[in-house]
Amino acid sequence: MRGSGWSLRRRLTLTLIGGAAVLAILFYLVVRTYAQGIAQQSQDRILEASVTSLMDAAVVRGGQIELDLPYAAFSMLDTAADDRVFYAIHQGDVLLSGYEGLSSGPFAPMGEPRFATRGFAGGDVRVATLTHSLPASPRPVLLTVSVAQTRDSLSGTLLTISINAAVFGAVFFLLAAGMALWTSASTLRPLGQIAASVARRGPSDLRPVTRSVPTELSPLVTSFNALMTRLSHSLTQSETFIAEAAHRVRTPLATVRSHAEVTLMRVDKDENRQALRSMIRAIDESSRAAGQLLDHAMVTFRGDQLDKQDVDLVSICSDIVDRLTPVAEMMDLDLTISSDGPVPVQADPILVQNAVRNLVDNALKYSSAESVVHIHVSAQPGPSITVTDQGIGFPKDQIELLSQRFQRGDNARDTVGSGLGLTIAKDVAEAHGGRLELKNLEAGGACAVLYF
Ligand SMILES: Nc1ncnc2c1ncn2[C@@H]1O[C@H](COP(=O)(O)OP(=O)(O)OP(=O)(O)O)[C@@H](O)[C@H]1O
Ligand SMILES: [Mg+2]
Incomplete structure (x- = not known):
């Protein structure tokens, strides 16, 4: 403003x-x-x-x-x-x-x-x-x-009379000036109080202002309250819209994909098989892109009004390990986790899950078979989650750009992806007042750290 x-x-x-x-x-x-x-x-x-x-x-x-x-x-x-x-x-x-x-x-x-x-x-x-x-x-x-x-x-x-009159005038002026300061401060106090009470609210607190206000301020407060009501309504709507859209886009894509796979098994001609493979890849790209776009929208939306809760970063990461271990096994990778005890933080668990899932997903995607993807959760010096792998690491000259939207590295040509995973992780870290750090390990492999 x-x-x-x-x-x-x-x-x-x-x-x-x-x-x-x-x-x-x-x-x-x-x-x-x-x-x-x-x-x-x-x-x-x-x-x-x-x-x-x-x-x-x-x-x-x-x-x-x-x-x-x-x-x-x-x-x-x-x-x-x-x-x-x-x-x-x-x-x-x-x-x-x-x-x-x-x-x-x-x-x-x-x-x-x-x-x-x-x-x-x-x-x-x-x-x-x-x-x-x-x-x-x-x-x-x-x-x-x-x-x-x-x-x-x-x-x-x-x-003598002039001097006395001047002294009286000056005293009167000083008193009046003092009263002017006091009056303006006390007249504007309600305005400050409303501003402070609104500023103290949590980001998702869209309740109307109910405190009694001077008559002159009531039109302002009334329109503010009306705005809050409209805002809260449209936020609820967009939240449902995001979930609904994710579902509607992914389901038909999955159907098309399974049809394409079945067809691939029946077709013998090489060029037809090639076309079907490209089709499946395109479907995978679209499906991934749709999912990532919706996740990104969700992160942006929730990031604006964080639903902070007392969570343990270790248990969030363990859940993700449990869920992704089958995927890792299919890829011949070991997914491990370590920590120095529970790491309690105030965070939005859904966002943290999303960020970590994207980092682990990358580590699995970009590392070679028979290697280890490791998650380390630490409380010292501040709460952080480190995901390391033993792959080729981030392309050195692109490392600064990779967390920008739709940026993919040269090493990702053969892999399905949309270039939003690191953006999501970075946005989540920043929404919590932290940051995302990307580096390559000396022993080889990539290392991504989420600081909170
Ligand atoms: N663990 C990793 N090792 C090597 N390169 C990586 C690693 N993680 C990310 N990258 C590089 O960073 C780029 C950006 O990653 P990001 O997760 O944002 O996008 P993506 O994985 O390509 O797509 P998606 O949005 O589907 O995750 C990747 O394309 C890849 O080049
Ligand atoms: Mg990714």
């Missing part, structure tokens, strides 16, 4: 962490803006009070403005950061007292002061300006009072 790009877990975690980061930044910005507003408001209140008390101190006498600057109007502006305070009092456009260039007035007279932030005396100041029209004769006097204060204390307060 293709490792399909993004993992769900990573996607979920990143989305949650990304969301938390956006929220943390938003929190920081909102708190900062809000704090800035409040701090500015409180500075403006004091400036307003100061400017109003200065305005209240102004009196018009005989058309002239008299101003006794009240100390309180400035002392209320004292701050921890020792902010500097400036003022300017204008009558119309004329500066009566204070700093030139501070006020941007005069404005149209109104009850409320105006506020502005501007550069003054080499820094930023907040200026409150109030313009009043004072009654006097012959005409009213326009008085503009401005009070300004630097913003050091305000900036300090803002900095």
Whole structure:
């Protein structure tokens, strides 16, 4: 299966962490803006009070403005950061007292002061300006009072608030990120549990998944279960098919063969006898091929879902010796077995039998009369079955290829066979996590070892 790009877990975690980061930044910005507003408001209140008390101190006498600057109007502006305070009092456009260039007035007279932030005396100041029209004769006097204060204390307060907001934001983010990791892990846990429970199953375990799953996963599990049911059905079908097919192909071939043999005995003409012999050989080849093909199919099929049992390799091999001894005797061969005691393994006995039968069959087929075919079963270093004979051995330059499908050696020209025996043995060994080793003995003869 293709490792399909993004993992769900990573996607979920990143989305949650990304969301938390956006929220943390938003929190920081909102708190900062809000704090800035409040701090500015409180500075403006004091400036307003100061400017109003200065305005209240102004009196018009005989058309002239008299101003006794009240100390309180400035002392209320004292701050921890020792902010500097400036003022300017204008009558119309004329500066009566204070700093030139501070006020941007005069404005149209109104009850409320105006506020502005501007550069003054080499820094930023907040200026409150109030313009009043004072009654006097012959005409009213326009008085503009401005009070300004630097913003050091305000900036300090803002900095403190910003740092606190940033710390809160970061803590919130860390908590949210931790929760995101936890949430994504716990959300995806059921998925992992299903995968683990399916992975733990034996190869032939095609039961449906019955554990309760989250609603979102149930369509997946339902289709998985349906697939399992179909699979198990078709596996059963193909198993019966293999057995049935073997039977159907071999039986008529055997009949044809016996007819051909009977006919061979009745025919005298040399060319007819020759033709019949070729026919019998072809029938033998077909029958062997059919049998081996079906065995190979069976091995492939069972190899995919091993039916492992506790078996003793020695007793499996002894059975085969018992069964093949008559064949060996007919060929004038001695079939012997030895072992260092029972060799218990976890294996599919039908497959092991098939593999050993093919190795012994080869040893009998390819060795010369009056020799010995020997099976040795050993538990050390690992479980293994060695089949040796005293024949000509494997063709040296082909030894690597012989266990490939349909590969036959040059020494097999006169022998009936399909080139599948060693493939079967190798597949069985590999299905059990082992291997098949082929070599020639120094004393002559072939040696095939099945390791488990
Ligand atoms: N014991 C042996 N001694 C010498 N050559 C062997 C031996 N066993 C196998 N071979 C060689 O290896 C080849 C492959 O063996 P394999 O069993 O796969 O096929 P086969 O015996 O020709 O056909 P079948 O599928 O009917 O067994 C044989 O054709 C033969 O050349
Ligand atoms: Mg063979």
